[in-house]
Each structure stands twice: as structure tokens, then as C-alpha cells.
Amino acid sequence: MTDTGKQLRALYFTRFASSFGLITLLTLLSEFIEVLGAEGVILGLFATGLTFAQAVGIVPISWAADRYDKRTILLGGLGMSVFVYLGFAFVGTSWxxxxxxxxxxxxxxxxxxxALALVGDLARESERATTIGTSNSWRFAAAIGGTFSAGILYDSFGFDAVFTLLMLMxxxxxxxxxLWVEPDDTRIHGFPFTDLALNKRILTMTSFRAQYAVAVTLVRTxxxxxAGLEAARGGLGFEAATAISVVIAAEKFTNMLCQPYTGGLSDRFGRARFVxxxxxxxxxxAVVVPFTPAVGEALALPTTFPFLGTLSAAFIPLVALNALLGVADSIREPASMALFADEGKGQGVASSFGVRDLVWRPGSVLAPLAGGWMTSNVGIDYVFFLGGAFAFTGVFAFLGILSYTHGRDALAAW
Incomplete structure (x- = not known):
């Protein structure tokens, strides 16, 4: 019998490898667009094709994982990933x-x-958020590594080297x-999505999550x-791609560092209050982000940086605020995931996480459309104000429904 710690480490690496592949190809998406000459609707499908396929796959994959052996489904997904990265090497047209x-x-x-469902299943109830937070840290480490290494690897060796690395991972x-993850003998009959989607505790959590998806998608995107948009259109006009990478990585880095710790705190002091x-x-x-130029000027911060060149006084405040966004998300995410795992344990952990993922999709698809319209017609500052507003309405809807449905002390009790 493989010990639980070894199984979890195997699953952590699996989440790292999966996330590394996604972020690497996302980073190189513009290169594919240039090489294949994608335009118009085809250009949009380059981005939304993956998201749409993910949304379609959630329900059947989650059902199969709860009905049969999760390990087998996971191995199938990883085996498919190997052939997917091989397939990218032979792509010659946009379609x-x-x-x-x-x-x-x-x-x-x-x-x-x-992999996440198995982590939730294997984790002890008293340490579930801690374990999930550690798993998420590996995912964020992959995001940082993929963001910085993709361009370097492509510029030095080309697409084939990138695909070879992803295949090997x-x-x-x-x-x-x-070798290390044991077969899963849990069998959930029927269609657990139905029961879990109508579960009162999950409905309470999705009342927050559906709105929060808009907030995070807008702000993170x-x-x-x-940072990169020209000043004439309301942005900061940073031309150095490395500077923008530093801004992006700040959020991933603090999220990666904090999640195991904040997950542990939510295990000790209650998960709902951390959400x-x-x-x-x-x-x-989020609502402070548009004020970074004013903050930088008020503090007389530097405008020239080693390796990055001349940027603006807003650079350091923007990096700091994005790092704080990572801290904020680290407070919420492991606690939220643990709540869904708690409800799914014995009833369908994969389906519980599937419900969680599905609820996120509408906001994550519609938010960029709203953000694009606001940037062009109202001003980019209002994108962050709208993102902040959805975060506020989400948390207060969560608090209201939680208190009304489960009692006034539910925020402390969950």
C-alpha cells in the first residue's frame, strides 16, 4: 500500500504538469496566431476553443470519475495530454x-x-484546506515557470522543443x-450532479462563486x-514584455506562497469566514488599481528600473497591488475548495468540484466581453470598479444567504 503522503506528492506533480502545459501554450498563443495567420472569428476560437471544450467535458468526466475509478480517468487524461502535445507539432492550419x-x-x-478530486478525497477533513492549498501552490509554481520559460525556450529552440518538454512532463x-496513486474504490451510483447542484450548502457557496467569477476574470485579465495599453487609451503603456511578466508573476507568487498557510488557518478557524x-x-x-499612477507620483517612486528600462512611477504600486490580489485570493481559494470537497465526500467529490467549475464558466466567458466594451466606451478604470463591485455583491450575497438559511452563527460555524 502506498502511503498517503506519496500519493499526494504524485498528485501535486500532476497538477504542476497539467498547469505548466496550459500556461505555456497560452503564453505562446500570439506566436501561433502570427504563424498561422488567424483573423476574425478564427482568432477568437484560438482562445475559446479550449474553454468551450473544458466546459463540455466537466459533467461527463466528473460523472465517470465518481462512478468508476478516478485513477483510471486521471491516467486517461494524462495519456491524452501526451498525444495532444505531439499533435501540436504537426499542426499546419488554424482549424x-x-x-x-x-x-x-x-x-x-x-x-x-x-487530480484535485483525488487530493480532496485523500486529505484528512481537519487538514483538507491545507492540503488543497499546497496542491494549488504547485499549480501556481507551474504558472510562474511556464510564463517565464515559454518565451525563452521558444526563442532559443522553437516550437518542437516546447512540445517535447510538455510531452515529457x-x-x-x-x-x-x-506507480504511486492507488486505485479508487469509491463508487457513486446515479447522477450525483443533480443532488449536489441542489445541495443547500453548495447553493450558498455558488451564490458567491457565480458573481466572484466576474470579479476575478475581469481583474486578473x-x-x-x-499595464501594456498605451496611455492614450487609459493604460500605463509599459512596452517591455518582461515588465508585464513581473506584474503577472507577482499575483501568482504570493498566491503560491500563502495558500498552504491560509489553508491551514481556515482549517483551524472556519472556512466560510475565510471565503x-x-x-x-x-x-x-481591485478598486484601488486605477489609482496606481497617483500613488506612484505621490510617493515619488522611481520610473527607471534595471533590465526593464523606463516605465512609470505606477510600476511598483501595480506590482504591489497585484501581489496583494494574490494574497486575497489565497485567503479565499483553499477554504472554498475545502467546503466543496466536504460536501462531495462520500457523495461524489469529482461532481462537487464539477459543479464548482461549471458555476465559474458563465462569468469567466461574459466578463471579458463586458471588460472589452467598457475599455473602449467608458474607460479602463471602470473595469476594475466593476470587478470590485462583483466581489462585494458576491461576498454580501454569500453572507446574507448563509445567515438566512443556516443561522446567524453559520459564518463562524462552517
């Missing part, structure tokens, strides 16, 4: 890229969602899961846009 990208979405859902994850505090903190930081 071929979209098709392979869609298959990548299915493979990523099987690998990421089921997916294959290594397959091997460690096959528009911080780098705000509330994290969401409130996120909204507060």
Missing part, C-alpha cells in the same frame, strides 16, 4: 490548431479536475500516478492589459 486545442481542453479537465506525471474575508479583500484591492 487543426483549434481541433487539437479542443482535445487539450478535454485532457486538461480530466487531468486537473480529477505529461508522460512523467502518467508514470508517477501509475485586465491588470496586464492595463468572506478573502472576497472582501479582493474587491477592495
Amino acid at each position: 487543426q490548431f483549434i481541433a487539437v486545442r479542443a482535445v487539450q481542453g478535454i485532457a486538461a479537465t480530466a487531468a486537473g479536475l480529477i 505529461a508522460a512523467a506525471a502518467f508514470v508517477v500516478v501509475w 485586465w491588470v496586464p492589459i492595463y 468572506f474575508i478573502g472576497g472582501l479583500f479582493y474587491g477592495t484591492v
